[in-house]
Amino acid sequence: xxxxxxxxxxxxKTHAKLLIVDAVRGETVHEQSRISGGVxxxxxxxxxxxxxxxxxxxxxxxxxxxxxxxxxxPIAHGAAAxxxxxxxxxxxxxxxxxxxxxxxxxxxRPQRDAFSATCSPFLPLGLNLGRQWYFLQQHDPALFDRVxxxxxxxxxxxxxxxxxxxxxxxxxxxxxxxxxxRDARFSDLAIRQQWPARLPTLHRAADVLGTVxxxxxxxxxxxxxxxxxxxxxxxxxxxxxxxxxxxxxxxFCVVSSGTWTVILxxxxxxxxxxxxxxxxxxxxxxxxxxxxxxxxxxxxxxxxAGPEGLQATATEAALRTLIREGVMxxxxxxxxxxxxxxxxxxxxxxxxxxxxxERATLATVYVALVTDFLLDQLRAHGEIILDGPLxxxxxxxxxxxxxxxxxxxxxxxxRHAHAGAARYLVTGLAPVAAASPAAPALQCxxxxxxxxxxxxxxxx
Numbered sequence: 001x002x003x004x005x006x007x008x009x010x011x012x013k014t015h016a017k018l019l020i021v022d023a024v025r026g027e028t029v030h031e032q033s034r035i036s037g038g039v040x041x042x043x044x045x046x047x048x049x050x051x052x053x054x055x056x057x058x059x060x061x062x063x064x065x066x067x068x069x070x071x072x073x074p075i076a077h078g079a080a081a082x083x084x085x086x087x088x089x090x091x092x093x094x095x096x097x098x099x100x101x102x103x104x105x106x107x108x109r110p111q112r113d114a115f116s117a118t119c120s121p122f123l124p125l126g127l128n129l130g131r132q133w134y135f136l137q138q139h140d141p142a143l144f145d146r147v148x149x150x151x152x153x154x155x156x157x158x159x160x161x162x163x164x165x166x167x168x169x170x171x172x173x174x175x176x177x178x179x180x181x182r183d184a185r186f187s188d189l190a191i192r193q194q195w196p197a198r199l200p201t202l203h204r205a206a207d208v209l210g211t212v213x214x215x216x217x218x219x220x221x222x223x224x225x226x227x228x229x230x231x232x233x234x235x236x237x238x239x240x241x242x243x244x245x246x247x248x249x250x251x252f253c254v255v256s257s258g259t260w261t262v263i264l265x266x267x268x269x270x271x272x273x274x275x276x277x278x279x280x281x282x283x284x285x286x287x288x289x290x291x292x293x294x295x296x297x298x299x300x301x302x303x304x305a306g307p308e309g310l311q312a313t314a315t316e317a318a319l320r321t322l323i324r325e326g327v328m329x330x331x332x333x334x335x336x337x338x339x340x341x342x343x344x345x346x347x348x349x350x351x352x353x354x355x356x357x358e359r360a361t362l363a364t365v366y367v368a369l370v371t372d373f374l375l376d377q378l379r380a381h382g383e384i385i386l387d388g389p390l391x392x393x394x395x396x397x398x399x400x401x402x403x404x405x406x407x408x409x410x411x412x413x414x415r416h417a418h419a420g421a422a423r424y425l426v427t428g429l430a431p432v433a434a435a436s437p438a439a440p441a442l443q444c445x446x447x448x449x450x451x452x453x454x455x456x457x458x459x460x
Contacts, residue, residue, distance in 0.1 A: 073422035074157035074231035078174035096126035119281030130177030154231035173283025237421035257388035261297025295338030309359030318361035397438035410435035
């Protein structure tokens with residue numbers, strides 16, 4: 001089927017993108033981006049859905065070939081939902097990074113189902129969607145009583161384009177506390193709080209919910225028969241591409257990177273999950289639980305590298321210098337999640353860092369070591385597929401291959417994994433740009449000792 005062009009609304013926590021994808025060739029033919037942003041609301045800090053909507057509509061209206069767009073697929077980050085009233089107006093769109101959610105932490109904790117049932121760890125701030133809703137119920141019960149639809153973030157954007165309310169499992173099952181991963185049903189917490197009544201009917205990610213509304217067609221120039229798909233959670237989008245290409249039979253891991261580095265380990269047992277390490281089960285687009293670990297790799301990289309290092313390239317020569325000088329980044333550099341959120345990060349012998357290149361390299365080796373550590377915790381094996389920004393960091397791929405010589409490390413050459421996922425949902429075709437082997441593993445004297453020293457430090 002010639003689906004023409006697909007518009008992918010890729011709303012990440014830090015950046016939002018509009019990708020236009022050729023459905024036949026699988027190529028991204030157009031891209032625009034902006035900061036996702038947030039605003040101060042009456043109760044909590046909120047996602048700036050109004051500004052994002054204006055930007056999306058303007059970007060679509062300005063795209064010369066918008067009449068060829070036949071499909072819209074929304075993809076968005078987790079721990080986010082927009083609550084609508086009976087008239088379809090947004091009441092609140094909480095930002096999970098608001099510290100206000102900590103005020104109900106002690107009261108909320110005993111309300112949750114056991115980790116053994118949900119595979120959803122107790123997370124800081126509002127990273128458990130259930131804590132956000134509990135906070136709103138405690139602080140403004142009248143507002144929560146007005147909620148007609150609680151729309152998970154990808155489905156909010158689907159609704160905004162076609163006015164059809166839906167839910168979808170990948171966002172519902174993403175460390176939300178709302179879903180029992182082992183039983184494939186709503187959590188007891190959700191049922192007690194009567195939240196399922198506010199969640200629309202579950203649909204599959206690929207389902208066509210409807211066509212764009214008349215006002216949206218007029219505002220954007222999209223044709224009236226442009227179909228809007230249900231959409232899915234962003235890290236699950238990366239995973240879905242590779243699951244579609246490989247099937248269920250052999251184990252593999254997807255390292256999906258961005259603000260969060262999320263490791264989804266197909267074939268790993270749920271019994272490997274450790275709540276203390278921020279490990280969890282994601283629910284994939286087919287409804288299956290996937291053992292997962294994560295950390296804020298993008299944010300930690302930026303904090304270690306600093307402004308100068310962000311503009312530099314990590315190199316093997318700089319790595320050798322860091323090993324020789326004993327320079328080492330010890331976790332953690334992001335208190336909002338990951339296995340080391342409870343620790344304050346530090347850099348041993350920081351005064352010996354001489355160049356921006358060395359800072360970039362230190363950030364790279366740190367992210368590689370944390371990835372390797374979490375792969376061990378997941379008991380992961382098989383191909384390791386790198387998606388997102390980390391896939392373009394050659395030293396990271398080579399380091400990971402050196403640290404895990406038994407598991408082939410593959411790099412997705414296509415810059416936009418989410419574009420491939422959207423195409424797969426619309427057409428059923430696997431991504432055109434296949435993952436290719438990383439460069440040969442580094443032969444770096446001292447790397448094994450450096451790794452052992454790092455592991456000793458984090459064990460203390």
